[in-house]
Amino acid sequence: MLLETDGAGYAYQPGRWALRGITARFEPGTMTGIIGPNGSGKSTLLRLLASIRTPSEGAIRLNGKRLREHKSDALARSIAFMPQTVTPVCAYSCEETVALGRYPHLGAMGFLTQNDLKQIREAMLQTDTLEFAERPLDDLSGGERQRVLLASVLAQQAEFLLLDEPTSALDLHHQHEVMTLLRQFSRNGQCVIVVAHDLNLAAQFCDRLLLLSAGRLEAAGAAEEVLTAERLSPVYGGQIAVLEHPLTRQPLITVLSKKTYE
Numbered sequence: 001m002l003l004e005t006d007g008a009g010y011a012y013q014p015g016r017w018a019l020r021g022i023t024a025r026f027e028p029g030t031m032t033g034i035i036g037p038n039g040s041g042k043s044t045l046l047r048l049l050a051s052i053r054t055p056s057e058g059a060i061r062l063n064g065k066r067l068r069e070h071k072s073d074a075l076a077r078s079i080a081f082m083p084q085t086v087t088p089v090c091a092y093s094c095e096e097t098v099a100l101g102r103y104p105h106l107g108a109m110g111f112l113t114q115n116d117l118k119q120i121r122e123a124m125l126q127t128d129t130l131e132f133a134e135r136p137l138d139d140l141s142g143g144e145r146q147r148v149l150l151a152s153v154l155a156q157q158a159e160f161l162l163l164d165e166p167t168s169a170l171d172l173h174h175q176h177e178v179m180t181l182l183r184q185f186s187r188n189g190q191c192v193i194v195v196a197h198d199l200n201l202a203a204q205f206c207d208r209l210l211l212l213s214a215g216r217l218e219a220a221g222a223a224e225e226v227l228t229a230e231r232l233s234p235v236y237g238g239q240i241a242v243l244e245h246p247l248t249r250q251p252l253i254t255v256l257s258k259k260t261y262e
């Protein structure tokens with residue numbers, strides 16, 4: 001299994017490129033973080049990889065074949081996608097929301113099997129959401145809802161997990177839990193691609209980072225290679241310092257305001 005982009009780009013309006021010339025490979029057993037400032041093209045890249053949008057230039061291939069040449073049900077079993085924002089369309093309970101993740105696996109009759117129910121329960125257990133099962137999704141807090149949506153994506157049991165800022169609304173403990181879980185999945189052979197704004201979290205958990213800047217791939221590699229002050233400061237603007245974590249030796253990123261270093 002291999003998901004790859006080959007010079008991929010996308011323009012929402014003709015001539016206005018949100019993303020250009022992205023070449024990257026995503027393999028099973030790895031966890032990749034996509035980082036970059038607001039508007040740099042992270043969500044656009046994930047939409048292309050998830051086949052929500054078709055590239056305006058270049059190609060995205062799964063096992064050597066362009067995404068649009070795959071059957072849509074087979075693609076849904078291979079690639080799970082969690083968008084950055086989700087507007088609940090109707091009053092589903094949390095359990096029903098997670099059950100939607102099993103949709104690509106249902107037979108012709110559309111019934112949930114014992115195995116489907118087991119996967120739903122397992123995904124809710126992993127995301128600490130079992131207690132919300134009967135409650136309408138609309139009634140939950142932002143972070144609780146984000147965990148239920150993550151459960152729905154996990155229940156899909158796809159080889160490729162594409163997650164757009166899955167921890168943006170989570171408290172410190174749940175951020176750590178979710179990233180640990182995603183890393184475990186990657187160690188068990190799934191391919192995890194996660195958009196993250198928290199560079200420290202990304203550095204801690206991802207094998208590799210892709211840094212986007214104004215729609216271009218600015219850098220790709222291990223956290224230590226990508227997260228340097230020289231590289232981050234012009235991309236994010238301002239004065240960024242990269243220290244070494246005293247316990248883990250991983251890069252520790254902080255923004256220096258004038259006040260901090262004077």
Ligand SMILES: Nc1ncnc2c1ncn2[C@@H]1O[C@H](COP(=O)(O)OP(=O)(O)OP(=O)(O)O)[C@@H](O)[C@H]1O
Nearest residue numbers: 012013018036037038039040041042043044045084
């Ligand atoms: N539906 C759309 N129609 C037109 N332009 C869009 C659309 N979605 C995104 N864009 C533009 O494409 C560029 C990249 O947007 P994208 O959502 O990929 O950024 P991002 O890196 O995910 O940002 P953020 O960190 O804010 O989520 C931006 O300039 C944005 O304004």
Ligand SMILES: [Mg+2]
Nearest residue numbers: 042043044084
């Ligand atoms: Mg985004």
